[in-house]
Amino acid sequence: MRALIIDDSAVMRKVVERSLRQAGVELTEVLQASNGAEALDVLRSDQQADIPLALILSDINMPVMDGLQFLEQRKFEDLAHGVPVVMITTEASEPLVMRAIAAGAKGYICKPFTTDQVKARVVPLIRSVVTA
Amino acid sequence: MLTTAATRDKDSESNSMFEHLDTAIADVFENMMGMTCLPLEQQLQQEQGMTVAICFSGLFQGGCTLYLSQSAALATTEALLGESSCDPYDPMIDDAVGELCNMIVGRWKSRLGSDQAAAKLSVPVTSREHSSTHNQEWNEGLTRSYRFQDKTFSIFLVVADV
Numbered sequence: 001m002r003a004l005i006i007d008d009s010a011v012m013r014k015v016v017e018r019s020l021r022q023a024g025v026e027l028t029e030v031l032q033a034s035n036g037a038e039a040l041d042v043l044r045s046d047q048q049a050d051i052p053l054a055l056i057l058s059d060i061n062m063p064v065m066d067g068l069q070f071l072e073q074r075k076f077e078d079l080a081h082g083v084p085v086v087m088i089t090t091e092a093s094e095p096l097v098m099r100a101i102a103a104g105a106k107g108y109i110c111k112p113f114t115t116d117q118v119k120a121r122v123v124p125l126i127r128s129v130v131t132a
Numbered sequence: 133m134l135t136t137a138a139t140r141d142k143d144s145e146s147n148s149m150f151e152h153l154d155t156a157i158a159d160v161f162e163n164m165m166g167m168t169c170l171p172l173e174q175q176l177q178q179e180q181g182m183t184v185a186i187c188f189s190g191l192f193q194g195g196c197t198l199y200l201s202q203s204a205a206l207a208t209t210e211a212l213l214g215e216s217s218c219d220p221y222d223p224m225i226d227d228a229v230g231e232l233c234n235m236i237v238g239r240w241k242s243r244l245g246s247d248q249a250a251a252k253l254s255v256p257v258t259s260r261e262h263s264s265t266h267n268q269e270w271n272e273g274l275t276r277s278y279r280f281q282d283k284t285f286s287i288f289l290v291v292a293d294v
Contacts, residue, residue: 008255011228014213015164061253090238093249110242111235112163 001126002051004031004080006039006058006070007088012111016057016088016118023119025055025126035062036070043079053083054126060089060096068096071103084125088113149244150276153289156239160232161280165211169280176277176284181205182226183259184233188241188251193292196240198233200285205229207283230256236287 003020005013017030031046031053033039039058046053060067067087074080086107087100097108107121154171161169181201188194200208202220209228210216217224233256242249273290 009227009231011209011212011224012231018214061255063255090234090242090253092238092242093246095250111238112160114163 001026001054002029002031002049003027003055003057004033004039004042004053006033006036006056006062006067008034008059008062010034012059012088019113019115019118020057020122022115023123025122036065036067036073038064039070040065040073040077040079043074044077047079053080055122056080056083056085057088057122058085060087060091060100068099068103071100071105075104086122086125149274149289149291152243153236153240153274153276153287156236156243157278157287159239160235164235165208165280167211167280169278172277172279172284174277175275176286181260182229183261184229185257185259186233186237187254188237189254190247190251192241192244192248192251194290196233196237196290197288198229198236198285199288200229201283204280204283204285207281208232226258226260230258240289 003017003025005016007013007016013032017027020027028051031042033042036058039056043053058067058070065073067089071085074085084106085104086109087097087105088109088111090111092108092110100108106125109117109121150171157169157171161167181199181203182205184198186196188196205225205228206217206220209222209225212228212231213224234253237253241251241253273288275286275288277284277286
C-alpha cells in the first residue's frame with residue numbers, strides 16, 4: 001500500500017510511518033511532503049502511478065501552506081480523488097475539526113497518539129477504499 | 133479580604149494550570165515514547181542545553197518555553213524515533229524537541245476549555261542556548277520541573293491578560 005505523509009517535522013513523519021507499520025498497515029511506499037504546497041506537487045506528479053495512493057495523513061499547522069488549505073486546494077483540483085485523508089495534529093478545537101471534515105478529511109487523530117488510535121481510525125478507512 | 137480572595141483565586145488558577153500541564157506531559161511521554169514523566173517538588177536550574185519556545189495567540193495568549201539538557205534532548209529524540217542517534221548536533225534533535233514542546237502545549241491548551249483550545253500555536257523556535265523570547269508585557273509565569281528516566285527538564289508557562 002502507498003501512503004503520503006505531510007508534516008513539516010521530519011521526526012513526526014518518521015513517527016507516523018512507524019505507527020502505521022506498528023498498526024499493521026503494510027506500506028510498500030511512503031511519499032513525504034513538508035507542507036501542503038509540496039504535497040499538491042506530489043499528488044500532481046503521482047497521477048499516472050501504476051499503484052494509486054491508498055492513504056494521506058496530514059498535519060494542520062505547517063508553514064507555506066497549512067493542512068486545511070491543502071485539503072481545499074486538493075478538492076478544487078480533484079487530486080487523489082477517493083483517497084482518504086486523515087489529519088494528525090495538536091490543533092484539535094471543534095471549529096477546526098469541522099472545517100477539516102467540510103474540506104474533505106475523513107478522520108482526525110490528535111497528537112499525542114497511540115498506535116491503537118492510529119489503528120482504530122486509519123485501518124477502517126483503508127479497508128473501505130480497498131472494498132469500494 | 134479582597135486581596136486574600138484574589139490571591140486565593142490566583143493560586144487556584146495556577147494549581148489548575150499545573151495539574152493540566154502535568155497531565156499533558158504525562159500523556160505525551162506515555163503515548164509517544166512509552167515513558168513515565170512526573171513533576172518534581174523542586175524547581176531545577178537546568179544545565180546548558182536546548183530551549184524551545186512556542187507562542188499561542190487568539191482569545192487566549194501567552195507562551196511556553198521548554199528548557200532541557202543536551203542529554204535529555206537526545207533521550208527524547210531517541211525515544212520518539214525508536215532508534216539511537218549518536219550525534220548530539222543532529223538537526224533531528226532540534227526537530228524532535230520542537231515537536232515535543234508543540235505536543236505538550238497543544239495537549240495542555242485543549243484541556244483548559246474551548247477558548248483556550250482554539251488558540252493558534254506558533255511554529256516552535258528551537259535554540260541551543262538558554263534564552264527567553266517571551267513578551268515582557270506578559271504576566272509573571274509558572275515554572276515547573278519534570279523527570280523521566282534519569283533526565284530532567286523544566287517548563288516556563290506564561291498567560292497574558294487579554
